[in-house]
Amino acid sequence: MSTIDASRSTxxxxxxxxxxxxxxxxxxxxxxxxxxxxxxxxxxxGLERDGADQLAALAAGIQSLSLSASAExxxxxxxxxxxxxxxxxxxxxxxxxxxxxxxVVAEEDGEVGLIAHNMxxxxxxxxxxxxxxxRQAETSGERP
Amino acid sequence: xxxxxxxxxxAGVRAPLRETAVDALKIVIVGGFGVGKTTMVGSVSEIQxxxxxxxxxxxxxxxxxxxxxxxxxxxxxxFDFGRITLNSSMVLYLFGAPxxxxxxxxxxxxxxxxxxxxxxxxxxxxEESFYSIDRLEHHRMPFVVAVNRFADGPALSSVRDxxxxxxxxxxxxxxxxxxxxxxxxxxxxxxxxxxxxDLSPVRESTP
Ligand SMILES: Nc1nc2c(ncn2[C@@H]2O[C@H](COP(=O)(O)OP(=O)(O)OP(=O)(O)O)[C@@H](O)[C@H]2O)c(=O)[nH]1
Ligand SMILES: [Mg+2]
Numbered sequence: 001m002s003t004i005d006a007s008r009s010t011x012x013x014x015x016x017x018x019x020x021x022x023x024x025x026x027x028x029x030x031x032x033x034x035x036x037x038x039x040x041x042x043x044x045x046g047l048e049r050d051g052a053d054q055l056a057a058l059a060a061g062i063q064s065l066s067l068s069a070s071a072e073x074x075x076x077x078x079x080x081x082x083x084x085x086x087x088x089x090x091x092x093x094x095x096x097x098x099x100x101x102x103x104v105v106a107e108e109d110g111e112v113g114l115i116a117h118n119m120x121x122x123x124x125x126x127x128x129x130x131x132x133x134x135r136q137a138e139t140s141g142e143r144p
Numbered sequence: 145x146x147x148x149x150x151x152x153x154x155a156g157v158r159a160p161l162r163e164t165a166v167d168a169l170k171i172v173i174v175g176g177f178g179v180g181k182t183t184m185v186g187s188v189s190e191i192q193x194x195x196x197x198x199x200x201x202x203x204x205x206x207x208x209x210x211x212x213x214x215x216x217x218x219x220x221x222x223f224d225f226g227r228i229t230l231n232s233s234m235v236l237y238l239f240g241a242p243x244x245x246x247x248x249x250x251x252x253x254x255x256x257x258x259x260x261x262x263x264x265x266x267x268x269x270x271e272e273s274f275y276s277i278d279r280l281e282h283h284r285m286p287f288v289v290a291v292n293r294f295a296d297g298p299a300l301s302s303v304r305d306x307x308x309x310x311x312x313x314x315x316x317x318x319x320x321x322x323x324x325x326x327x328x329x330x331x332x333x334x335x336x337x338x339x340x341x342d343l344s345p346v347r348e349s350t351p
Binding site: 035036037038039041053054056057058060061062064065067068099132133134135136 | 194195196197198199200201202203204205207208217218219221222242244246247249250
């Protein structure tokens, strides 16, 4: 818990870029960057903390299943983008930097092409900062 | 006779064991973080298992306590899937659940249509299996307990007491890395299921 909260202060610039993605793209409700093992890294202000935790976990699950699907039925292994449509909304997820994904929750009638384009554009710009490093081998009893 | 048989619920639903030539049974494998669920599906599956392992990131330090399984570098973020043919008439479809609390929302999906479960426990962290057992009892799903021996630990009888298992619940030792050991666990579960299904009509006929 503490590590994530500590990292939030250094993520101010990222927060701003996520807010920017949201405000410049019609239909986007929330933006969240998550680690591949399902933990939130940073997210836009309208999203509650509990919602962010939930979104991070389920987006990681979806991306992991997408990866298996691409390994089984695609030409090469690699996480593509995933889209889930449901009554009242849309969820899009794209790979970000190493170890991370970028997720967006949008209005049902949001323009998917534009949203995905802007997401990928953001990843191109700042993907190198959207990374989550593997954890070090644990030494006994270590706590952050 | 009125043709009411086709839309009669319940009765046949819980006892499909003898009704089809090839029985496909959906089994879930649950338990706490890092007890060996993915390892078990991997060792016993006859097909390339579906795995949704992701590298544990630094963000997870302090959230996911891996101090007891230091070689563990990845964690299940959706579910494991594998298949094993026990004999000419019985195929098990195995679904390994994710162990960490943030993925528990997947469990209800996995439980749907399942006939039975394996609860994996690590005796050094018994309390982590309470949640699994509660959920299974809540769903009234039959289960067996598999004690994955990472190190020497208490005897099965004391584990049974500590988990407050009712007497009919089988408990067995297991090494999740050994195919034969995992297979024994699954056979124990299938026998347990058969026993329960054999018993239920007897109980029903004596109100
Ligand atoms: N010594 C020992 N190690 C084991 C045994 N079974 C599994 N392991 C190791 O313990 C770890 C267990 O990991 P997993 O199989 O991923 O556990 P899991 O229950 O699927 O974990 P989550 O999905 O993250 O909840 C791995 O590093 C295994 O190599 C065992 O019987 N003995
Ligand atoms: Mg696992």
